[in-house]
Amino acid sequence: MFSERVIALLAPGQGSQSPGMLTPWLEAEGAREQLADWSEATGLDLVRLGTEADAEEIKDTAVTQPLVVALTLLAAEELCRRIDLPTNLTIAGHSVGELAAAALAGVFRPIDAVRLAAVRGREMADACALEASGMSAVLGGEPDVVLARLAELGLDPANRNGGGQIVAAGPLDALSALSEEPPEGARVRPLAVAGAFHTRFMAPAEEALRKHAESVEVAHPVRPLLSNFDGGAQDDGAEILRRLVAQVTRPVRWDACMATLADQGVTAVVELPPAGALVGLVKRGMKGTKTVPLKTPADLDKAVQVITEHAADADTTSETTR
Numbered sequence: 001m002f003s004e005r006v007i008a009l010l011a012p013g014q015g016s017q018s019p020g021m022l023t024p025w026l027e028a029e030g031a032r033e034q035l036a037d038w039s040e041a042t043g044l045d046l047v048r049l050g051t052e053a054d055a056e057e058i059k060d061t062a063v064t065q066p067l068v069v070a071l072t073l074l075a076a077e078e079l080c081r082r083i084d085l086p087t088n089l090t091i092a093g094h095s096v097g098e099l100a101a102a103a104l105a106g107v108f109r110p111i112d113a114v115r116l117a118a119v120r121g122r123e124m125a126d127a128c129a130l131e132a133s134g135m136s137a138v139l140g141g142e143p144d145v146v147l148a149r150l151a152e153l154g155l156d157p158a159n160r161n162g163g164g165q166i167v168a169a170g171p172l173d174a175l176s177a178l179s180e181e182p183p184e185g186a187r188v189r190p191l192a193v194a195g196a197f198h199t200r201f202m203a204p205a206e207e208a209l210r211k212h213a214e215s216v217e218v219a220h221p222v223r224p225l226l227s228n229f230d231g232g233a234q235d236d237g238a239e240i241l242r243r244l245v246a247q248v249t250r251p252v253r254w255d256a257c258m259a260t261l262a263d264q265g266v267t268a269v270v271e272l273p274p275a276g277a278l279v280g281l282v283k284r285g286m287k288g289t290k291t292v293p294l295k296t297p298a299d300l301d302k303a304v305q306v307i308t309e310h311a312a313d314a315d316t317t318s319e320t321t322r
Helices: 031-042 046-051 061-082 097-104 110-128 143-153 172-180 200-213 237-249 254-263 277-285 297-320
Strands: 006-011 089-093 133-140 156-162 165-171 186-190 266-271 290-293
Touching (some): 006 297, 061 097, 061 110, 089 097, 089 254, 097 110, 110 237, 165 172, 277 290
């Protein structure tokens, strides 16, 4: 009996962006036409933003979210031209990356994912302007001690990322107090974001996104799709969309997603572009797991190789159990 190896495909979220990140992908087959359609759907010039805009411009939440989702899906299409994705593949996305992940799992069309990301980003940016708030990464420390300190200050654990990282969110004065007196064994790093994402501060954005989502047609996922709600795999398209909307005001439980990946026996992950952040968390939280950050088309061969190896394992296991 062979031991099956399992692979996961990961879609990154906001904060992974960098100037010019779209440039190397523009030569992919149909890339410019695809981006033209998505630009029209979002009212944004995604090509200019992904090739010419500086770091300050693409830091804008209203720009970052659709741009990141568009790049992720564009690269995924190129990957799928080179290899059929195996059945033993789990898909997961971090925060806004969940929209790209859902499209990759067949829940809705890629253009719907990019359009939802544009609405989400725009409405979250507007919500940030209503009340001053922010986010800080808390690195290290015992999780229970960190969570207790956040509760004491009235802060929310907006992102529980695993690998010794919890992101605190809430009022700016409370975040300042956290920096002045961090939890024992931890250090605090303020994040350059517009507001307290994944908290009650984003309630107006959740409501606006829900109204837009009513017109999106959904299907059940064709591959296992993990949810940031609790790390569990979801198989109902309508419930997945409901969760994607509600996630705007709920904590991102990436730690729970990684726990599920470990329970599934995942031995390798490929992170779609703009890659880097999630493979870093996997390296710290799932030690020994092979990681492939797909940053440019030059990395496609590595991704294809690791997917091929795991697909071959799945086929061999299937044969031995017939």
